[in-house]
Amino acid sequence: MSPALLLYATLATLAQVPAMPADVLITGAKIRTSDPQRPLASAMAVREGVIVAIGEEEDVLRWEGMGTKRLALAGKTITPGFIDAHCHPRAIYPEDAPWQGVECGPDKIKSLDELIAALRRKADKTPKGQWVAGSNYQETFFASTPSLSSMDLMPSANALSSAPRILTSLAGPASHKSGFV
Numbered sequence: 001m002s003p004a005l006l007l008y009a010t011l012a013t014l015a016q017v018p019a020m021p022a023d024v025l026i027t028g029a030k031i032r033t034s035d036p037q038r039p040l041a042s043a044m045a046v047r048e049g050v051i052v053a054i055g056e057e058e059d060v061l062r063w064e065g066m067g068t069k070r071l072a073l074a075g076k077t078i079t080p081g082f083i084d085a086h087c088h089p090r091a092i093y094p095e096d097a098p099w100q101g102v103e104c105g106p107d108k109i110k111s112l113d114e115l116i117a118a119l120r121r122k123a124d125k126t127p128k129g130q131w132v133a134g135s136n137y138q139e140t141f142f143a144s145t146p147s148l149s150s151m152d153l154m155p156s157a158n159a160l161s162s163a164p165r166i167l168t169s170l171a172g173p174a175s176h177k178s179g180f181v
Contacts, residue, residue, distance in 0.1 A: 103135065
């Protein structure tokens with residue numbers, strides 16, 4: 001090979017090597033790119049939290065350097081740029097507003113008597129037939145777990161019988177409607 005051709009080949013190779021290698025090289029993945037021209041790829045290079053190359057393995061290998069961490073994902077899916085902006089916004093009203101529910105979480109309610117008293121205060125201020133709502137109810141924080149039948153027998157609970165009620169549980173998608181809890 002002539003010296004000129006060797007010099008050309010060396011310079012061409014060096015021109016393809018990035019000045020700064022990727023921090024992470026991901027291969028063997030199923031990458032959803034959100035690009036209609038190329039919806040799927042199998043490899044990508046990431047430097048300083050930014051995707052610098054995406055495509056097939058041979059497209060990103062030039063980004064590999066001495067300190068590059070390599071992850072072989074064996075067909076697992078990646079969705080770059082997907083950020084879960086998940087939240088549960090809710091309005092905050094004054095305590096006596098008709099739309100404000102009773103906060104029944106363990107930081108506010110420490111016993112069954114406190115729960116009944118808080119619901120009773122709200123029921124007293126709520127027009128007849130409208131719902132009295134409470135949220136973040138967590139019966140496991142009480143000394144004993146109340147049952148529907150035990151609460152229906154309590155005089156203070158029966159004082160609320162004219163108002164329909166709903167308590168949503170802190171523990172998940174559970175709620176207790178009327179009949180007290």
